[in-house]
Amino acid sequence: MMLLLLPFCLSVTAACVQKECEALLQFKNSFYDDPSHRLASWNGTDCCNWNGVGCHQITGHVTIIDLRYDYQVDSSPSYSNNSIDSSLLELKYLNYLDLSGNNFYTQIPSFLGSMVELTYLNLSDTAVSGKVPPHLGNLTKLDTLDLSFNYELQMANTGDVEWISHLSSLQFLGLAYIDFSKSLNLMQVISSLPMLSSLRLRACRLQSTHFSLSSWLNYSSFLSRIQLLDLSFNLLNDTIPKAFQNMTSLKYLDLSMNQFNVIFEGGISTFIRNNCGLKVLDLSWNYNLGGDVFGSRYGNQSTGCDLQVLNLGYTSFKTKIPDWLGMLKSMKSLDLGHSKIYGPIPASLGNLSSLEYLDLGHSKIYGPIPASLGNLSSLEYLDLSRNALTGTIPTAFGRLLNLRKLYVQENRLMEVGNECFTQLEKLEELDISRNLLKGILTEVHFANLYQLHSLRIGYNELLCLDIKSDWNPPFQLQVFDASSCIGCFGGDFPQWLRTQKALFRLSLSNTSLSISYLPTWFTSHNLTNLDLSFNQIMGPLPASIGNQMPNLEELYLNNNLFDDSLPPSLCRLKSLVILDLSYNKLSGVFQDCLLTPNLRILDLSHNNFSGTFAHSHGNYLSNIEKLCLRNNNFEGFMPIVLKNSKVLYILDFEKNKFSGNIPRWIGNNLESLEILMLRSNLFNGTIPSSLCNLTYLKILDLANNQLEGIIPSKLSNFHEMTRSKYIYGESFGSLYYYCMNGRYFVYNGAKCPDGGKSVAKSLERVISPHSMRLQVLTKIQIFVEIRSQ
Structure with a gap:
């Protein structure tokens, strides 16, 4: 159990009552242990x-027990207990x-219902479960009851809530997640409830039937008091009830995460005017x-109101941002993101x-x-990303001295204003990142x-970094992404990165790096994601790469000029989830030690690897999703270790020297398979009928092998081949194409005869190892080519 014991500095004239002291000690002893010693002071008399x-x-009676745990200020070890001890019943005067x-x-x-002096009871987030005891209705002096965030707590099967009506003194009621x-x-x-002013019913599975129009009209006093x-x-769905506009005392209204589709008449402008004391409005x-949404037909009616938080994010409002928002001078948080709001940013927001x-x-x-945003002197968070903003990142941003996070990526911005963030x-x-920025950034x-x-400047192809090699930055980056910043480094590996010891994500993909080897000083034990793809880095991989970066989870070195065999130190990368070494000149035997249960994506395609692949048994590829070995010199049978790869959906062994029969377990076990590429190998025997079980299969290419026999008739059951016109392909840029409904696509060279226009042929025929092309699916025209070309 997690506890935070707050000291109470009370000047008492009477000592604790002995019986109550003994009860508290019994309550303490009901805990398994006290790992953080928060109950250390609970001794003596x-x-x-x-x-x-x-x-x-005066009397010394215990009136308060405050053992709340605050996640924001306390990180001490957790406690465990399986009951709330009944010794609390001895505390006859406990009110808190x-x-x-x-x-x-x-x-x-249920004994809590006997503690009738309680005015404050908070059991929120205590992992209690079962039914809410109606005995709590006996606590008629309660002004606060909070049972929120107990995800397994339930009401009685009948849904009976009458006991709540007995809590006539209640001012705050929290029942979230019941x-x-x-x-x-x-x-x-x-x-x-005549005194209720605060009500939290988050995630209570309430529907609009709980809020019928007649019920709202009958409780006008409640609406005016809340x-x-x-x-x-x-x-909750349909229209937001108009009755909310009668809540004249309302200060906080959260209707987020529902299914409303129409806002009340008059929009937010009218609502704010009618509830001018409102501080928080969340419709996100x-x-x-x-x-x-903004009641544009009603004009500006909200000047001088006290709204501090307005959240309309993740909605479908199609309207412009009104100028009058700039008149809500108390506003501290304005969220209109992830919506369909359009038009220019009004300069009035700068007010x-x-x-x-x-x-x-x-x-x-x-x-x-607008440069006026530079007037927002209190601003800490600014997100203008993924819009169609043009022009310059304003120099006025340099006045936002409290700013902590600035996101302007994925726009059409062309210039960085002088000293805009200096x-x-x-x-x-x-x-x-992802703008049209040009010019030079210096130290x-x-x-x-x-x-x-965190610094992301990538995908600005005309942006240049003019930084001296001996620059020592004033910061320690955790994230640096300069992907596709082609002119950023002048072909050299940035020397200043040697000063960055806290990096855990680094991307220099497609930055025109042209070096003969990775520098030996490049090391970071914190690094989890490294992307150096699409460059011209030559030579072998550093011998100590696995020792220098033991925590790597994602490693992208594809589309470079690396050669030689893989260093043994790579076997230390036990946390690898993604490894892409494709399109290099690597050779030698691929070591099984790199195949761990964490691995999800492995791409070794277009190299010179040889020998067998994954020749040992086990479950170490049980989580693999994409396995691409095409265009190497691997040999041997289909690796049996893949037999347990239930989530594998891309298997590409094209252009290798794999041999033997196509195993039946591919169709019986690899239930998620969408792409199966075995073209240009040495497979022999017949096509196993179990392949017909692959209901999600979109691409099947068995061409250029030594297969023979009958094509299974049920191959026409591959209905997924008709559902998508495009497949985005391997996660590393290789394109998958296919022939369907007269359209011509190619999967890295898997070509359809006659440009995708051919006549259906019978499936029931013997395939010889000689020249023959057969149409496998008569209705949807997907082709499997069996002969060599």
Whole structure:
């Protein structure tokens, strides 16, 4: 169980009551252990001085137990317990009990309903399960009840919630993540609570039937009294009820993660005007929510209101950003990202001097970035990514001295303004990739970025880095991505990277590196992702590469000029998930030690590897998804280790020297297979009928082998071949094409006869090892070529 014991600095004149002290000791002993010693002070006879315990100053009776765990401030070891001990019943005067954030793994004990002096009960996130005991309705003095975030907690099978109506003093009610789908009278019961002002019903499986129009109209006093309402993550749909506009005391409204599709009449502008004290409005993650979101027909009606957080992200609003948003001077967070909002960014947003968070990313915004955004002196987060913004990254951004994250990637920006981020000493993440940026970045641009740990500048082909080889940056990067920044390094490996000891992700793909070998100083024990693909790096792989980078998970060295055999140190890379060595000049035997259960993608295609592949038995390729060995000199039988590769969907052994029969287990075991390429090998025997079991197969190429016999008639059951017109191919750039419905595609040379226009032929015929082309599927015209060309 996780505990955070807060000290209570109470000046008491009476010592702890002995019976209550003994009860607390019994409660302490119900825990298995105390790994972080938070209960170390729970000894002796004066419990009023124990951490997490509060007493009445005159009588000495225990009135407070606060053992809540705060994940944000505490990282101490967890506790375990299987009950909430009944010794708490001895605390007759206890009015405050907070056990939130701990793990009890038990049901809520019914005896809690006997602790009638309680005014505060918080069991949120305590891993309790089972049914909510209706005995809690006896706690009529409660002003706070929080049972939220107990994912296995349930209501009675009948959905009975009448016990809630007895809590007449309740002001805060938290029931998040409890299933109320059967409690159709829930809102009727809750609305009857005369003092309730805060209600959290997140993820309670509520539907719009719980909120009928008549029920809302009957509880106008409840609507006018409620200040906090969280109905997020439910199943509410159709129109957002107009009754919300009658919540004149509302300060916090969260309707996110529902299925609403129409906003109330008058839009947000009218809603804010009617609820001018509203501080938080969250309608995000209602994917189909449209309509006149900002109430453009009603004009500006919200000036002077106190809204601080507006979240409309992940919606389908098709409208422009109105100028009047810039008049909400208290705004701290504005999220319109991942929506269909379009048009230019209004300059009036620069008036939001309190704004700390601005997300306009992943939308349809176009035009220049207004320089007025440089006035947002409190801004810490700015996301303008994935739009159609043009022009310059404003020099005015240099005034955003509190900015920590800046994302402007995937736009059409062409220039970096002078000193636009030179003075941003607090900047931690900068992404300007995938634009049309041109010009030169020098050390001066980065001279004061002391906190920078993520820098992405890739896919700006005309951008150049003019940095001296002896530059010592003021930062320690964790992520550096300069992919396709062709002019960034002038063909040399950037020397300043030797100073970056914290890197865990580095991409220099397609940066015109032309070097005779990887530098020996290039090392990082933290590195998990390394991409040096599509360059002209020559020579053997460094002998110590596995020792220098033992934590690699993804390694892309494809499309270079590496040669010689693989160094044994690669076998130390036990965490590899992706290994791409394709399109090099590597040779020798591929070592089985690189084939680990973690490996998901392996591409060795277009090299000179020889010998057998994975000749040993075991389950060490059980998670492999893509295995590409094409155009090498591998030999031997089909590796039996693949027999357990249930998630394999690309298997490409084309142009090798594999021999023997095509094993039946391919069709019986490799149930996820979509692409099977065995062309140009030495396979013999017949085509196993078990291949007909591969229901997801899209490409089958057995051409140029020594196969014979009858083509299985059920090959016509490959219905997946008709479902997609395109396959994006191997994950490393090789294109898969195929012939379908008269269209002509090629899978790395697997060509269809007659340009995809041929006449259907019978499937029932014997295939000889001589010249013969047969159409395998009569209806969808997929071809398998058996002869050599």
